[in-house]
Amino acid sequence: MATGKTVMCSLSQLRPLTCASTSASRLVPQPPDLIKWVTREGGFVHRAVKITQLDSSNGLGLVAKEEIPRGSDLIVLPHHLPLRFTSLQQDPSLLHHLARQVPEELWAMKLGLKLLQERAKVGSFWWPYISNLPETYTVPIFFSGEDIKNLHYAPILHQVNKRCRFLLDFEREVKRTLVSLTQDKHPFGGQEVDASSLGWAMSAVSSRAFRLYGEKDPNGIRIDIPMMLPLIDMCNHSFNPNARIVQEQDTSNSRMQVKVVAETAIKEDDPLLLCYGCLNNDLFLLDYGFVMHSNPYDCIELKYDGALLDAASTAAGVSSPNFSAPVPWQELILSQLNLAGETADLKVSLGGQETVEARLLAALRVLLSSNVETVQKYDLSTLQSLDAEAPLGVANEIAVFRTLIALCVIALGHFPTKIMDDESLLKQGASGSTELAIQYRIQKKSVIIDVMRNISRRLKLLSSKETATAEG
Numbered sequence: 001m002a003t004g005k006t007v008m009c010s011l012s013q014l015r016p017l018t019c020a021s022t023s024a025s026r027l028v029p030q031p032p033d034l035i036k037w038v039t040r041e042g043g044f045v046h047r048a049v050k051i052t053q054l055d056s057s058n059g060l061g062l063v064a065k066e067e068i069p070r071g072s073d074l075i076v077l078p079h080h081l082p083l084r085f086t087s088l089q090q091d092p093s094l095l096h097h098l099a100r101q102v103p104e105e106l107w108a109m110k111l112g113l114k115l116l117q118e119r120a121k122v123g124s125f126w127w128p129y130i131s132n133l134p135e136t137y138t139v140p141i142f143f144s145g146e147d148i149k150n151l152h153y154a155p156i157l158h159q160v161n162k163r164c165r166f167l168l169d170f171e172r173e174v175k176r177t178l179v180s181l182t183q184d185k186h187p188f189g190g191q192e193v194d195a196s197s198l199g200w201a202m203s204a205v206s207s208r209a210f211r212l213y214g215e216k217d218p219n220g221i222r223i224d225i226p227m228m229l230p231l232i233d234m235c236n237h238s239f240n241p242n243a244r245i246v247q248e249q250d251t252s253n254s255r256m257q258v259k260v261v262a263e264t265a266i267k268e269d270d271p272l273l274l275c276y277g278c279l280n281n282d283l284f285l286l287d288y289g290f291v292m293h294s295n296p297y298d299c300i301e302l303k304y305d306g307a308l309l310d311a312a313s314t315a316a317g318v319s320s321p322n323f324s325a326p327v328p329w330q331e332l333i334l335s336q337l338n339l340a341g342e343t344a345d346l347k348v349s350l351g352g353q354e355t356v357e358a359r360l361l362a363a364l365r366v367l368l369s370s371n372v373e374t375v376q377k378y379d380l381s382t383l384q385s386l387d388a389e390a391p392l393g394v395a396n397e398i399a400v401f402r403t404l405i406a407l408c409v410i411a412l413g414h415f416p417t418k419i420m421d422d423e424s425l426l427k428q429g430a431s432g433s434t435e436l437a438i439q440y441r442i443q444k445k446s447v448i449i450d451v452m453r454n455i456s457r458r459l460k461l462l463s464s465k466e467t468a469t470a471e472g
């Protein structure tokens with residue numbers, strides 16, 4: 001959890017232009033009209049849809065100029081408008097050679113290479129779209145080192161560092177591959193590509209691409225691939241969207257077209273909103289450069305660690321916890337939960353939809369129980385369910401809840417500032433990426449506090465039941 005002494009890597013010193021900015025400035029000052037371009041290319045745009053600068057810091061967005069009935073087609077893109085990058089296996093081109101060096105988890109960089117190529121190409125078919133893309137992104141790879149540290153949360157620091165390192169290494173690889181190429185063979189028209197332009201392209205894709213069905217593979221199965229969807233990607237995100245993306249066959253040519261359809265009736269002046277996915281704030285920040293307040297999918301990550309759990313249990317007043325030295329039957333259950341053994345996955349989480357990760361809950365219940373017979377009466381799924389009421393007895397459940405609350409207190413203690421401190425920093429007027437970093441860490445601490453509230457409520461209920469039983 002703590003920031004620790006990680007050596008931070010950032011791209012901010014490479015090109016000041018790319019540091020976090022909330023402005024909506026585009027690649028060129030007056031780009032072509034995107035709606036006209038989509039329509040001219042055979043697409044459809046509902047007459048009530050317009051692009052507008054939003055009041056908030058969300059950049060541009062789409063809004064309804066008049067009421068739109070539910071079920072209406074809002075935008076239809078014919079098959080040739082989305083920007084995709086396919087056929088990685090067979091293509092011997094240099095671009096594909098470079099794309100093959102990108103790790104799968106950084107898929108956005110692969111399509112980013114195609115985007116950079118089209119950006120550099122004079123007369124690119126996609127120029128009307130590309131020129132409308134934001135010039136800068138608010139993702140943390142462009143934060144200053146100080147603001148990366150300001151995130152105060154080790155797992156995201158690790159991810160930012162990984163992405164920055166990758167971009168710096170990849171810059172070297174791209175330069176090595178392209179050195180001494182003549183302009184006609186150069187995939188970027190002879191233009192210099194550095195970590196900053198690679199970062200721009202990766203962020204443009206991660207913040208705008210949607211994974212949709214692509215071409216069919218040799219077995220006739222459609223594989224999903226990321227695509228950039230001109231105009232559709234002007235829709236901002238909401239967990240309560242009023243629009244959704246649909247893919248269907250174009251009856252005129254039997255190719256797949258991509259549509260946005262009104263999911264609800266849309267009132268005049270309402271923004272058109274899509275749901276980007278049930279993502280936590282780490283993904284929103286890393287890929288999209290924003291943070292959702294009260295995000296129901298946000299969570300914090302902890303390491304399942306016997307010593308930490310012993311400390312939490314002891315702090316909670318639970319007598320003689322033995323997380324550090326489980327007995328063999330407990331160890332066996334830990335292995336079944338994949339929390340012990342050579343291939344164990346020790347990352348566990350608090351918050352999100354589960355409140356307490358199922359594996360952590362089961363481990364606490366089992367390790368705080370000394371009665372193998374009682375434990376063996378239950379299957380793993382019951383032991384992992386927060387809705388299963390005290391399967392190993394009320395006393396065991398109370399010890400589990402107290403340990404969890406103490407764990408939350410320890411996790412909160414790893415943050416160097418309190419929410420109150422953060423809020424007063426925001427009031428003093430922090431700028432761009434500093435504000436984003438502070439908002440991010442406020443949300444992380446809020447997740448922990450919400451978990452504490454939830455568990456405390458359950459604890460209170462259980463304790464009152466225990467008292468009632470004792471009195472009865």
Ligand SMILES: C[S@@+](CC[C@H](N)C(=O)[O-])C[C@H]1O[C@@H](n2cnc3c(N)ncnc32)[C@H](O)[C@@H]1O
Nearest residue numbers: 058059060207208233234235236237288289290
């Ligand atoms: C697919 S684009 C949407 C169009 C974008 N606003 C623009 O100006 O081009 C995604 C980007 O919009 C912004 N955005 C979308 N939804 C947002 C939200 N709910 N809160 C803050 N920013 C949002 C973020 O900058 C994100 O990276």
